[in-house]
Amino acid sequence: MYSKAKYRKDYKTPDFTATDISLDFQLDPNHTVVTATTQFQRLNAESTELRLDGHSFQFAAIKLNGEDFTAYKQDSEGLTLDLSEQSADKFELEIVTNLVPATNTSLQGLYQSGEGICTQCEAEGFRQITYALDRPDVLARYQVKITADKTKYPFLLSNGNRIASGELEDGRHWVEWQDPFPKPSYLFALVAGDFDLLQDSFTTKSGRQVALELYVDRGNLNRADWAMQSLKKAMKWDEDRFDLEYDLDIYMIVAVDFFNMGAMENKGLNVFNSKFVLADPQTATDADYLAIESMIGHEYFHNWTGNRVTCRDWFQLSLKEGLTVFRDQEFSSDTGSRAVNRINNVKILRSAQFAEDASPMAHPIRPEKVLEMNNFYTVTVYEKGAEVIRMMHTLLGEKAFQAGMKLYISENDGKAATCDDFISAMARASGVDLELFARWYKQSGTPELTVSDHYDEKAHRYQLIVSQMTPPTADQMDKANLHIPLKIALYDQSGMPFMLLNNGEVVNDVLNVTQTDQIFEFQDIKSRPVPALLCDFSAPVKLDYDYSTEQLIILLKHAQNEFVRWDAMQMLFAQELRRNLSLYQQGQPLEFSPEILTALGYVLANYQQNIELTTLILTLPKETEFAEDFKIIDPEGIFVVRDFMQRTIAENLKDALFEVYNQIHLETYRIAAEDIALRGLRNACLQYLAFTETGNTLVNKHYLYANNMTDSLAALTAATKAQLACRDNLLRDFEEKWQHDGLVMDKWFSLQATRPDSNVLELVQQLMNHPSFNFNNPNRLRALVGSFVNQNPRAFHAIDGSGYRFLTDILLKLNESNPQVAARLIEPLIRLGRYDGQRQPLMKRALERLNDVENLSKDLFEKIEKALNS
Ligand code: TRP
Ligand code: ZN
Numbered sequence: 083m084y085s086k087a088k089y090r091k092d093y094k095t096p097d098f099t100a101t102d103i104s105l106d107f108q109l110d111p112n113h114t115v116v117t118a119t120t121q122f123q124r125l126n127a128e129s130t131e132l133r134l135d136g137h138s139f140q141f142a143a144i145k146l147n148g149e150d151f152t153a154y155k156q157d158s159e160g161l162t163l164d165l166s167e168q169s170a171d172k173f174e175l176e177i178v179t180n181l182v183p184a185t186n187t188s189l190q191g192l193y194q195s196g197e198g199i200c201t202q203c204e205a206e207g208f209r210q211i212t213y214a215l216d217r218p219d220v221l222a223r224y225q226v227k228i229t230a231d232k233t234k235y236p237f238l239l240s241n242g243n244r245i246a247s248g249e250l251e252d253g254r255h256w257v258e259w260q261d262p263f264p265k266p267s268y269l270f271a272l273v274a275g276d277f278d279l280l281q282d283s284f285t286t287k288s289g290r291q292v293a294l295e296l297y298v299d300r301g302n303l304n305r306a307d308w309a310m311q312s313l314k315k316a317m318k319w320d321e322d323r324f325d326l327e328y329d330l331d332i333y334m335i336v337a338v339d340f341f342n343m344g345a346m347e348n349k350g351l352n353v354f355n356s357k358f359v360l361a362d363p364q365t366a367t368d369a370d371y372l373a374i375e376s377m378i379g380h381e382y383f384h385n386w387t388g389n390r391v392t393c394r395d396w397f398q399l400s401l402k403e404g405l406t407v408f409r410d411q412e413f414s415s416d417t418g419s420r421a422v423n424r425i426n427n428v429k430i431l432r433s434a435q436f437a438e439d440a441s442p443m444a445h446p447i448r449p450e451k452v453l454e455m456n457n458f459y460t461v462t463v464y465e466k467g468a469e470v471i472r473m474m475h476t477l478l479g480e481k482a483f484q485a486g487m488k489l490y491i492s493e494n495d496g497k498a499a500t501c502d503d504f505i506s507a508m509a510r511a512s513g514v515d516l517e518l519f520a521r522w523y524k525q526s527g528t529p530e531l532t533v534s535d536h537y538d539e540k541a542h543r544y545q546l547i548v549s550q551m552t553p554p555t556a557d558q559m560d561k562a563n564l565h566i567p568l569k570i571a572l573y574d575q576s577g578m579p580f581m582l583l584n585n586g587e588v589v590n591d592v593l594n595v596t597q598t599d600q601i602f603e604f605q606d607i608k609s610r611p612v613p614a615l616l617c618d619f620s621a622p623v624k625l626d627y628d629y630s631t632e633q634l635i636i637l638l639k640h641a642q643n644e645f646v647r648w649d650a651m652q653m654l655f656a657q658e659l660r661r662n663l664s665l666y667q668q669g670q671p672l673e674f675s676p677e678i679l680t681a682l683g684y685v686l687a688n689y690q691q692n693i694e695l696t697t698l699i700l701t702l703p704k705e706t707e708f709a710e711d712f713k714i715i716d717p718e719g720i721f722v723v724r725d726f727m728q729r730t731i732a733e734n735l736k737d738a739l740f741e742v743y744n745q746i747h748l749e750t751y752r753i754a755a756e757d758i759a760l761r762g763l764r765n766a767c768l769q770y771l772a773f774t775e776t777g778n779t780l781v782n783k784h785y786l787y788a789n790n791m792t793d794s795l796a797a798l799t800a801a802t803k804a805q806l807a808c809r810d811n812l813l814r815d816f817e818e819k820w821q822h823d824g825l826v827m828d829k830w831f832s833l834q835a836t837r838p839d840s841n842v843l844e845l846v847q848q849l850m851n852h853p854s855f856n857f858n859n860p861n862r863l864r865a866l867v868g869s870f871v872n873q874n875p876r877a878f879h880a881i882d883g884s885g886y887r888f889l890t891d892i893l894l895k896l897n898e899s900n901p902q903v904a905a906r907l908i909e910p911l912i913r914l915g916r917y918d919g920q921r922q923p924l925m926k927r928a929l930e931r932l933n934d935v936e937n938l939s940k941d942l943f944e945k946i947e948k949a950l951n952s
Pocket of ligand 1: 202203342344347348380403459
């Protein structure tokens, strides 16, 4: 019934390749005819059988070198052509397929989005358009002709350069495109529709003038500026930092409302989820602006790391994604605050990625076994993949790393490469031995570093005793040692760093941990130091060092490294939560440590030193972040304790919070770093102040006076989380104002779904009938259902199983309409191993109910099977 899983070790070079593909689209939402004419070349002289991938369409006819051809076998996943009569190594196949974009709710292949038509081919969507060698190591030149109704579809776009166009008598018109760069099928794209167009241009450093075109739904032109600015910044940055220049005369971005992910890097024609394009002060928050900048950068950077150098097979996905995430992180860090970006990325890693490694879906950044490729666009492949690149950058330094990039690109330009090709280029260009390091690519799981220390007062000698261990994961029992770069600093009691000396020589602050147990010694340390360990999160590992509260407070107040200060507070919060959780579980009263409150007061009082850092330190980790500290998660307990911590901080620091809140005045809205920082801090204060006796008045006023979405949403959030009297009014006001704007309503849906109210599930169920909700729009679904199952763990894991039943009902529907989105939404349900004996059987029952479905998609099947067998 299902196609079998594929293994990385089974990779074989293709027997045939396609050199040139000509596609003719007669477009219509209800009946599209695609004629694909492909020049094939036999690579393996022995081979007489050509296997083409293809499914989910009506297949009409096939011709070999212009003659009708019938020597094929068709099954649900493709065609097998018998070419034993075909002696020439070069031949042409013409295949006609019929598609119905209007009913394609999977949003893969050719589908209708709003009034337009577009494609999504990564990873294996091209095979839903025509029969093809749909694998990334088959690179062909594409020529595309699109014919469609001119009134409904005035714009007809595809990859590369527009080479011809014309009008037909019946009101239809056509445009022909040619992409000079050979590419794999997953980078093919087509868009047809009516849009507003924002035009600009960029001159590359060698003088090439590039036309920049940004297509948005009619009426949205005033929300397109920021994305265009971001694109130009990204193009310039890639020249400055990586010496990489754009290679075509035109770069197009189209924003669509129906999209399974964030965006797609199709050559010369990026397709974006409109969420990551559209922004104006009234509808987008500061966080939205930054997310757009980073996503625009990400897709642009793929032009070199992804498109010019692509992946040999899908197991190598991190080759392009890990590297491109690293590049977009560096772009954001060079453009904005490095520390803030680092902290936000580390939060994702420690919560989402560590959780994935602890789940039935655990996999190395280069997976070994895949059933449905869509299931491997994960935080592990993307964010941990970027951490692995970052570690190489740490080990090599910027200069050698850039030399490695140059070598990697020159050796692999125009080719389909592997992760090993990348490591090898890095090692050869730098002379750094990366042999042990390469193990990060094949080993899953989160390594644990246990550190203890020893100080010899008389000899002024300090030792760090470091051991590493990676616990088994669902996919891999046996783990070996890794090469872990451990960045450290040693502080004296006043926060001054000691020089790191060994045998009279200054040693690097990055220690190379490579063995099970190692001792690192430092001399001339005049007093017992406070160690800052894993500075800047120099490796994606868990750290276990028995810090005292006093030590952490020293780091929090005095460490020079901003990341270390933030991380110290994270550890203090975690200690506080853990201690109180056991009090809660024993039915004891909760208590907040007064030293920590004092320390927070100190940070707040000194906010002017570093505004963004103050906000980040002050903000309590989310429930899901706290949860990662526990093998067995108590969602109810974590909620209660976190809520207690929040209220206690608010009550104890209210005067200082109020003072800071009042000191910050921002008249007109500007999207500038200083203003974003100030708004962020003011709104962080507001979230606490909402819990104090003046909360209702303050929040209500904040909402009333807000002249931008960041402030409106901050007030709405504060009112909802603190269940203020003004809440219902504000929610209603927001709804009335924005009900016609899906992207803005997503913020509202998401807030509704994360309400602390006990009847939240009932509310969510009602909202699925809200006029602004649309089950087939993944943004709406993620905002409402996704927020409920992922960001409201207490309600989702309700002990009566109601949350699990709710999600299961949705997944049963989504299994048919959009399996890719279904498989993302099921994640919290497959992590049953992290819950207690009451919840686990309920989760299991929900999974079994899904498993019994007859036409279960590969996407869901792969995850459910892993969950039930773990
Ligand atoms: N390659 C895209 C990126 O990283 C993501 C992507 C993969 C994608 N598969 C997709 C986007 C399917 C949309 C739909 O930017
Ligand atoms: Zn990407």
